[in-house]
Amino acid sequence: MRPFTFSRPEAPALAIAGKDAASRFLAGGTNLVDLMKYDVERPAAVLDLGRIAGLREVTQAGGTLRIGALVTNADAAAHPLVLAHHPLLADAILAGATPQLRNMATTGGNLLQRTRCHYFYDRQTACNKREPGTGCPAIGGVNRIHAILGASESCIATHPSDMCVALAALEAVVVAQGPEGERRIPMAEFHRLPGNEPQRDTTLGERELITAVEIPAWDYGAHRTYLKLRDRLSYAFALVSVAAAVTLEGGRIAKARIALGGVAHKPWRVAEAETMLQGQAPGEDAFAAAASLILRGAQGQGHNDFKIELARRAIPRALHQAAHATPQSHVEKRIA
Amino acid sequence: MPDDLSPRGPDLLSVPITVNGQERHMRLAPWTTLLDALRDTLGLSGSKKGCDHGQCGACTVILDGRRVNACLVLAASKEGSEVRTVEGLAAPDGTLHPLQQAFIAHDAFQCGYCTPGQLCSGVALLEEGHAKTPDEIREWMSGNLCRCGAYPNIVAAIGEVASR
Ligand SMILES: Cc1cc2nc3c(=O)[nH]c(=O)nc-3n(C[C@H](O)[C@H](O)[C@H](O)COP(=O)(O)OP(=O)(O)OC[C@H]3O[C@@H](n4cnc5c(N)ncnc54)[C@H](O)[C@@H]3O)c2cc1C
Ligand code: SF4
Ligand code: FES
Numbered sequence: 001m002r003p004f005t006f007s008r009p010e011a012p013a014l015a016i017a018g019k020d021a022a023s024r025f026l027a028g029g030t031n032l033v034d035l036m037k038y039d040v041e042r043p044a045a046v047l048d049l050g051r052i053a054g055l056r057e058v059t060q061a062g063g064t065l066r067i068g069a070l071v072t073n074a075d076a077a078a079h080p081l082v083l084a085h086h087p088l089l090a091d092a093i094l095a096g097a098t099p100q101l102r103n104m105a106t107t108g109g110n111l112l113q114r115t116r117c118h119y120f121y122d123r124q125t126a127c128n129k130r131e132p133g134t135g136c137p138a139i140g141g142v143n144r145i146h147a148i149l150g151a152s153e154s155c156i157a158t159h160p161s162d163m164c165v166a167l168a169a170l171e172a173v174v175v176a177q178g179p180e181g182e183r184r185i186p187m188a189e190f191h192r193l194p195g196n197e198p199q200r201d202t203t204l205g206e207r208e209l210i211t212a213v214e215i216p217a218w219d220y221g222a223h224r225t226y227l228k229l230r231d232r233l234s235y236a237f238a239l240v241s242v243a244a245a246v247t248l249e250g251g252r253i254a255k256a257r258i259a260l261g262g263v264a265h266k267p268w269r270v271a272e273a274e275t276m277l278q279g280q281a282p283g284e285d286a287f288a289a290a291a292s293l294i295l296r297g298a299q300g301q302g303h304n305d306f307k308i309e310l311a312r313r314a315i316p317r318a319l320h321q322a323a324h325a326t327p328q329s330h331v332e333k334r335i336a
Numbered sequence: 337m338p339d340d341l342s343p344r345g346p347d348l349l350s351v352p353i354t355v356n357g358q359e360r361h362m363r364l365a366p367w368t369t370l371l372d373a374l375r376d377t378l379g380l381s382g383s384k385k386g387c388d389h390g391q392c393g394a395c396t397v398i399l400d401g402r403r404v405n406a407c408l409v410l411a412a413s414k415e416g417s418e419v420r421t422v423e424g425l426a427a428p429d430g431t432l433h434p435l436q437q438a439f440i441a442h443d444a445f446q447c448g449y450c451t452p453g454q455l456c457s458g459v460a461l462l463e464e465g466h467a468k469t470p471d472e473i474r475e476w477m478s479g480n481l482c483r484c485g486a487y488p489n490i491v492a493a494i495g496e497v498a499s500r
């Protein structure tokens with residue numbers, strides 16, 4: 001790691017006042033410290049958020065579940081309010097990383113974790129995300145883990161988070177505080193597509209601090225699943241993952257929400273597919289039609305061509321699990 | 337991306353951390369990880385450095401009651417914390433922790449490099465109560481890799497202590 005100065009601001013306002021383009025907030029450190037060791041991140045100053053009070057609470061008011069930015073992934077997944085009101089979020093978190101990492105990783109840091117693209121991590125290679133304008137060696141290179149949806153000629157990276165896929169399906173809102181005050185950013189607008197600015201993962205401002213995420217009320221109970229398909233049964237990033245929740249009325253789908261992970265620069269959600277499912281009886285034809293809508297325009301890069309078919313099969317399977325109230329267990333790996 | 341490469345530091349910070357019940361005062365550069373502080377500053381070389389990137393679990397220690405990868409923790413961010421390492425698992429009189437005993441009884445290691453991390457992770461796992469079935473042990477020990485492949489015996493050792 002390169003030398004940096006270290007401080008521990010004790011209030012959000014102090015953290016924001018001390019933040020500039022050359023500094024980084026430190027939360028769990030599981031992504032930032034790793035990237036600093038690879039010399040991908042080279043902050044002049046690290047501002048540790050650990051002393052800031054008021055960012056570690058999970059609360060519920062008026063039906064909205066609020067999770068503080070410094071709540072660890074482990075605490076969020078085990079919190080009674082999360083388990084009671086948004087178990088899909090707990091499922092997704094528990095499908096990610098390891099117990100050790102989840103004990104360190106935080107809500108805010110998870111939202112802002114960077115891609116796992118091999119070239120992004122390797123300073124010896126070009127990468128538009130790491131150094132804009134240098135090129136994208138993943139295009140035509142090793143791209144098994146890369147995007148099949150929403151990619152650009154500048155970057156085909158994916159966002160690696162599991163937690164964010166559930167937050168996208170649940171239409172969560174990111175609460176951020178900056179020099180101009182507080183802002184609420186819907187998940188759909190929080191992460192960006194790469195376009196010609198792949199260095200920008202999100203729409204968060206340089207001096208903005210995430211303080212919480214809020215999830216609106218929706219009682220889907222056991223009618224949910226987080227289906228994560230990966231190279232190992234545990235402890236691997238998603239090749240394709242699906243967060244799905246439905247509510248049924250009189251044997252028909254009243255509401256469906258679906259988001260995909262591992263396939264794009266952001267959690268992938270297609271509202272048209274959700275609207276199409278509304279009023280339909282749950283069944284393989286409707287699920288396959290939803291998959292077609294979600295995957296419209298999907299394009300492989302060579303090594304990752306298989307992801308299109310994998311997703312085409314994973315979406316109906318996840319919708320089946322949600323409709324039958326048989327959420328995927330992260331311990332018992334058999335897929336219902 | 338921040339790219340100011342001008343020299344900074346040394347800027348040593350005073351970092352008091354309680355390690356295995358003993359308060360230790362260290363003067364550390366801000367970029368010192370908890371793992372390097374334990375091994376190089378305190379001479380507690382039980383915690384191992386496998387990958388140094390949060391991937392292998394060899395550096396697992398119990399920080400304020402939670403197992404973490406010490407290689408990704410900046411020590412300066414943990415002043416005032418309590419750390420338990422493999423050196424602190426046995427009783428003060430040297431009696432091994434039940435899980436250490438079980439590792440011996442089940443031959444749960446070969447080279448032993450991953451073992452301190454497996455033990456700290458396993459002790460925390462038992463305290464968390466996530467060791468009810470072999471599947472559950474496998475899933476909740478997934479953050480500790482073993483190049484020697486002692487997994488079946490590690491699962492058996494943890495399972496035995498959990499079932500007591
Ligand atoms: C070996 C390994 C395996 C993993 N596997 C998975 C997996 O399977 N699934 C998965 O989803 N994730 C996985 N992860 C990633 C992990 O979930 C993230 O690293 C973690 O969530 C990041 O959170 P953190 O608190 O440690 O962030 P940090 O590393 O502290 O910060 C990350 C970024 O967010 C910024 N930041 C942090 N908090 C705030 C805030 N409140 N406001 C503004 N900016 C902030 C930091 O400045 C930094 O740029 C894995 C990580 C590792 C190392
Ligand atoms: S896919 Fe994106 S992150 Fe990967 S090399 Fe190309 S520009 Fe960089
Ligand atoms: S040395 Fe820390 S996880 Fe490998």
Ligand code: FES
Nearest residue numbers: 446448482483484
């Ligand atoms: S015993 Fe050799 S790595 Fe586990």
